[in-house]
Amino acid sequence: MVKRDYKRWILVGLYLGFAFSLNAQETTLFNSQKEKIWKKIAPYFSPPQEFKDKQDSLRPLNIFYNGDSVSTVQDFSKRQLEIKKRWDSLMGNWPALLKKQQLSIIDTNEKESYFECEVKFYWTPTEETTGYLLVPKTKGKKPAVITVFYEPETAIGKGKPNRDFALQLTKRGFITLSIGTSATSERKEFSLFYPNIKHAQVQPLSMLAYAAANAYYALANFPEVSSDKIGIMGHSFGGKWAMFASCLFDRFACAVWSDPGILFQHDRESINYWEPWYLGYHPKPWRKRGLISKENPAFGLYPWLIKNGYNLHELHALMVPRPFLVLGGAEDPPDRWHTLNRIIALNHRFGYDNRVAMHNRPTHEPNNEANEIAYLFFEYFLK
Incomplete structure (x- = not known):
């Protein structure tokens, strides 16, 4: 009996040793792959020398609206809550989130x-x-990404080239959910209007963020999704959508914003947050689409935000310490580092590094290089 027990424990020991050895090998392989990915994306987490440590002159993020200073991590959490409440009150509070669907x-x-x-x-x-749910034929829980655009077909490979974000991420092992505003885009209204377009109570861009938050819960409830590893990505209109969604809803683990115009800017027609389907809602008839002028002014919330010194860097502060990547093009050139440096400084002050990245390309259109950085970014932070 003793000998049999002895032999059994030898076998158990050998088995456990073999299992631990396999686990160590898997860990080593994982760390090696992660290190390879990091080497490819690391350069985009630091500004070029010409923009290093330079910041814009927008409203300080480390000071409460009443003028008090932010000194501790707890203070900054309160400051984030203050920003969130202020912008929610300005844009309109969301209806209850649909968490169980x-x-x-x-x-x-x-x-x-x-x-x-x-x-x-x-x-x-x-x-x-x-929309479209793409699910890899692999077993077990998986990270996931929501993609947003004018319609859901482009992201799954049925639209313009280099915008098939959902398809390419699925081929890399992610579950993806592609959604878009097909019906309103066909009517040139583009956004969501709650409770209706005649009497919208929430700025349409904030309502898009709300819709993405509900998409998060619908996706998180899917059995194969790791609910704590869900990101969001969009380009242009979708970039604005992804930015507002990830900033206003903190369950998104990370985000990629492709050339949305990360700050208000009045001389770029594509950075058009003043339009009635973004932050300048007013009942129809709508203003003529285009730049703001005396003959074609902006209405609604947007001009009030500008007059009172608000800008989108306050929303960016809500991402701390969650990582995000800006794929800058014509609308977000390299000097956007002046703003991103503020968020880097906040992260660093409270003990977080490598949370803010930007890749730049010359044109608005996505390209293979930018997309590859985005996919590697998601692999690094979600896998």
């Missing part, structure tokens, strides 16, 4: 390495939307 699958197409599912869910209390 499930994605309803309409149709499924099997591809070589993933499943493409057409799905629907409620993104406002009164309105369902349809």
